[in-house]
């Protein structure tokens with residue numbers, strides 16, 4: 001009988017909680033320990049916070065692949081500015097709606113892997129039509145906008161159902177991830193874990209990341 005290949009478990013450090021005055025040093029301190037650097041781009045419209053744009057992203061010096069999470073209205077307008085630096089570009093269903101397939105095709109055409117995200121209270125059914133076209137689904141486990149918020153447990157049933165219908169899809173969880181919430185998300189089927197506040201507020205970041213890894217290896 002053929003062995004089922006398990007998806008690798010990956011840790012993505014969200015730089016939203018890093019010190020932006022010494023961003024490259026903060027990122028370098030995680031080298032060899034995380035799989036992805038998660039970059040939260042916020043516009044003050046789709047979410048009530050403003051962060052960074054391509055002028056900052058292009059100066060990120062990291063060999064760790066960038067996982068760019070666009071929380072912006074009209075992402076189509078800005079995707080090309082992030083594409084040269086990004087491994088993944090993830091857009092929100094809530095900001096694309098009718099255009100979602102077009103946006104997905106555009107990201108691929110620019111040579112990036114593509115993700116689609118939904119907010120905690122958006123039903124999974126809204127993205128059924130694109131599940132075969134994306135490399136990852138990012139399930140928000142907080143309302144997007146800020147780091148350091150508590151994990152919303154009701155998202156767990158979405159993780160479980162999505163894993164059931166898409167056994168080979170990358171499922172990323174983002175928001176309130178620490179060893180406890182990473183463990184339960186992993187149990188329900190997530191395989192990429194974004195963590196910001198937990199990693200960057202820890203005095204011993206590397207040991208914090210090791211704890212996350214241990215928690216998800218089930």
Ligand code: DX5
Pocket residue numbers: 014015016017038040069142143144145146147148149174175176177194195196197198
């Ligand atoms: C929230 C962002 C998250 C955030 C996660 O809108 O998308 O990536 O940085 O941070 P923590 O781990 O602090 O919840």
Ligand code: ZN
Pocket residue numbers: 014038039040069174194
């Ligand atoms: Zn994010």
